[in-house]
Amino acid sequence: MKIIDISWPISKATTGYKDRSVINVDEIKNFGRDGVRETNIHLSSHSGTHIDAPSHFLKEGKTIDEIHLDRFVGDCIILDMTTCAERITRDCLMAHDDQIAAGSIVLLRTSNSDLSPTDKFNPHFVYLEASGAQYLTEKKIKAVGIDYLGIEHSQPGHPTHETLMNGDVIVIEGLRLGHVQKGNYFFVCLPLNMIGLEAAPARAILMSK
Amino acid sequence: MKIIDISWPISKATTGYKDRSVINVDEIKNFGRDGVRETNIHLSSHSGTHIDAPSHFLKEGKTIDEIHLDRFVGDCIILDMTTCAERITRDCLMAHDDQIAAGSIVLLRTSNSDLSPTDKFNPHFVYLEASGAQYLTEKKIKAVGIDYLGIEHSQPGHPTHETLMNGDVIVIEGLRLGHVQKGNYFFVCLPLNMIGLEAAPARAILMSK
Numbered sequence: 309m310k311i312i313d314i315s316w317p318i319s320k321a322t323t324g325y326k327d328r329s330v331i332n333v334d335e336i337k338n339f340g341r342d343g344v345r346e347t348n349i350h351l352s353s354h355s356g357t358h359i360d361a362p363s364h365f366l367k368e369g370k371t372i373d374e375i376h377l378d379r380f381v382g383d384c385i386i387l388d389m390t391t392c393a394e395r396i397t398r399d400c401l402m403a404h405d406d407q408i409a410a411g412s413i414v415l416l417r418t419s420n421s422d423l424s425p426t427d428k429f430n431p432h433f434v435y436l437e438a439s440g441a442q443y444l445t446e447k448k449i450k451a452v453g454i455d456y457l458g459i460e461h462s463q464p465g466h467p468t469h470e471t472l473m474n475g476d477v478i479v480i481e482g483l484r485l486g487h488v489q490k491g492n493y494f495f496v497c498l499p500l501n502m503i504g505l506e507a508a509p510a511r512a513i514l515m516s517k
Numbered sequence: 518m519k520i521i522d523i524s525w526p527i528s529k530a531t532t533g534y535k536d537r538s539v540i541n542v543d544e545i546k547n548f549g550r551d552g553v554r555e556t557n558i559h560l561s562s563h564s565g566t567h568i569d570a571p572s573h574f575l576k577e578g579k580t581i582d583e584i585h586l587d588r589f590v591g592d593c594i595i596l597d598m599t600t601c602a603e604r605i606t607r608d609c610l611m612a613h614d615d616q617i618a619a620g621s622i623v624l625l626r627t628s629n630s631d632l633s634p635t636d637k638f639n640p641h642f643v644y645l646e647a648s649g650a651q652y653l654t655e656k657k658i659k660a661v662g663i664d665y666l667g668i669e670h671s672q673p674g675h676p677t678h679e680t681l682m683n684g685d686v687i688v689i690e691g692l693r694l695g696h697v698q699k700g701n702y703f704f705v706c707l708p709l710n711m712i713g714l715e716a717a718p719a720r721a722i723l724m725s726k
Contacts, residue, residue: 311586319712330557333714344675345573345715346563348539353556356710364554377520377722466553498707498720501565503528505542506554511707511720513586 312493312514314415316356316457316482321426324355325457331355353507354457356425357482359499362473364506365466369473372499372508379450379478384413384495384514386488389434392418398439410448413480413495420456421486435460438467445475453480453497453512483512521702521723523624525565525666525691530635533564534666540564562716563666565634566691568708571682573715574675578682581708581717588659588687593622593704593723595697598643601627607648619657622689622704629665630695644669647676654684662689662706662721692721 316322322331330352337346353372354360359380362369385407392400396416401408408414418434433456436444441460444452452459452472459481460468472479480497494515499508525531531540539561546555562581563569568589571578594616601609605625610617617623627643642665645653650669653661661668661681668690669677681688689706703724708717 309587311590313586313710315710317582317710317712333711336561339572339576343574346561347714347716348559348561349709349711349714349718350557350559352545353558363548365552367548373526377522377720378518381520381722381724496705496707498705498722500558500709500718501522501524501526501720502542502558503526505556505558507556509558509709511586511710513590513707515590 310516312488312516314483314485314488314514315511316484317425318351318356322356323425323427323429323457325429327429351509353502353505353509355509357512358507358509359497360469360479360481360507365469366473371504371506373501373503375478377498380480380497380499382413382450382495384415384493386415386417386485386490386493388490389416389418392434395435395437396440397437398443401440401443408447408449412449413451413453414444414449415453415483415485416455417485417490418455421484425484431461433458433461436468438463438471441468441471445471445477449477451478451480453483455483455485457482480512488514519725521697521725523692523694523697523723524720525693526634527560527565531565532634532636532638532666534638536638560718562711562714562718564718566721567716567718568706569678569688569690569716574678575682580713580715582710582712584687586707589689589706589708591622591659591704593624593702595624595626595694595699595702597699598625598627601643604644604646605649606646607652610649610652617656617658621658622660622662623653623658624662624692624694625664626694626699627664630693634693640670642667642670645677647672647680650677650680654680654686658686660687660689662692664692664694666691689721697723
């Protein structure tokens with residue numbers, strides 16, 4: 309079994325959404341003085357690789373701890389979307405229609421993965437257009453992941469998020485997919501067990517034989 | 518496939534090590550005012566379920582990002598240690614000698630799991646004595662997990678941590694095992710991808726057929 313890490317590295321230097329940097333690490337004990345190292349961590353629920361729960365955008369949406377972990381674990385397909393220059397539309401996805409199975413997890417590999425995880429925030433990142441989100445809900449997938457800190461921009465009212473969340477498709481943001489090939493894998497994404505929050509930082513891996 | 522969550526719930530109410538509570542969540546955006554929810558999270562690298570990297574106690578030890586994830590993923594056995602009232606010694610573990618395989622992950626289920634995850638810190642938690650740690654390094658397991666926020670107390674110089682870390686056995690603390698049966702499982706524990714830290718919060722699950 310091979311494990312491939314597809315998680316965003318987290319440090320003070322990590323790209324912040326819209327450059328709102330909220331990641332900090334405070335050294336509480338250091339080896340020279342205390343003989344032990346300890347650190348406090350400060351970050352956003354949306355820092356790096358993370359899962360958005362429906363309560364992020366829906367008034368009565370479930371919080372992250374109310375979603376069973378089997379929604380973030382299972383068969384996945386990585387689709388090569390690098391030919392979609394600005395946004396991933398219904399048409400972009402329909403070209404892969406026979407590869408997108410109900411109940412599966414779909415990861416979108418775009419040119420976003422060419423960006424360094426410590427670059428300045430890129431407001432023009434490739435995003436999933438509302439039409440693509442609508443298509444994925446019709447396909448009844450269980451989750452969709454993308455290789456940037458957000459899954460949409462430039463769409464008033466956040467229709468991509470709302471379509472996915474109302475359609476019971478989980479949103480995974482902040483994946484790193486530049487080093488992996490398109491194709492089928494077993495995916496495991498485990499968010500911190502945060503009670504009552506609208507999102508949580510997570511670690512995501514691919515497993516292959 | 519069945520997924521069993523064995524992670525400590527994280528909230529402001531979560532038990533802190535020695536009652537040094539460092540977990541906080543700040544509401545940055547709320548639905549009524551902003552139409553979206555966002556939260557900042559503050560916690561220790563050792564809050565709730567977490568993995569200690571060798572650099573926690575060893576001067577030149579590896580940090581959490583330097584350890585390959587396959588050390589926290591793989592076949593595991595949950596041992597029933599509830600008959601060991603105060604500490605888990607070499608003798609306690611030797612009673613299970615034929616069940617402890619080289620390269621496997623050993624999880625110690627003790628009476629600690631009877632405590633609520635929001636109880637006051639219990640300084641008398643059941644711990645892995647240095648003799649038990651020495652035994653596990655001799656067995657060449659790849660990781661050991663326990664159902665409390667620490668794996669040792671009352672041992673000057675932290676010999677359990679140092680023995681395990683020098684013996685290349687990863688330490689997983691803060692598991693919740695009261696709801697699972699002893700026996701064999703597939704274990705996945707994924708820490709946040711924290712760069713350069715001596716530990717990281719993690720989510721841990723068991724997978725069974």
